[in-house]
Amino acid sequence: MVSVVADRGDKRKVLVRARRQGEIEALLPRAKVQVTPRADYRFRAHVRREAFEGALLRQAKAISYDNFKNSLDDDERHDFYTAVWEVAWRRQGLEASRAEEDRQLAMFDLAWPEEPGDVEDI
Numbered sequence: 001m002v003s004v005v006a007d008r009g010d011k012r013k014v015l016v017r018a019r020r021q022g023e024i025e026a027l028l029p030r031a032k033v034q035v036t037p038r039a040d041y042r043f044r045a046h047v048r049r050e051a052f053e054g055a056l057l058r059q060a061k062a063i064s065y066d067n068f069k070n071s072l073d074d075d076e077r078h079d080f081y082t083a084v085w086e087v088a089w090r091r092q093g094l095e096a097s098r099a100e101e102d103r104q105l106a107m108f109d110l111a112w113p114e115e116p117g118d119v120e121d122i
Contacts, residue, residue: 001081002027007046014052017041027055 002023007013016031018024024033024045031045065071069085072078 003041004052010046013046013048016045016047016052018043027059028052 001018001020003017004014005017007015016024016028019041021043024031024043028045028047028051030051031047033043033045036042036044069078069081072081
């Protein structure tokens, strides 16, 4: 897994970052990876945007799995991605719960008159 941001020093490049050795090289075999032990991402490479775009296109064209996590042979990596998936899944559930709560409140607002005179006498 890599993280990619704009290169502060060169707008023609992106900064590709990784926490595990070999992640950048797997995506960009010719990248010059720097080790930065005290940084939040230990491995970094400044890469031309065109090279990164090409790498992403190659990756996209190579997708043949229908379930990413199950396509992984590395148990440690599978467990890591499963943990990330679970955090995102819980977040999705929270957002869905909030959306449902908002929907129910909106329905209550429609059913409840705003002014006392808006209620018909029975």
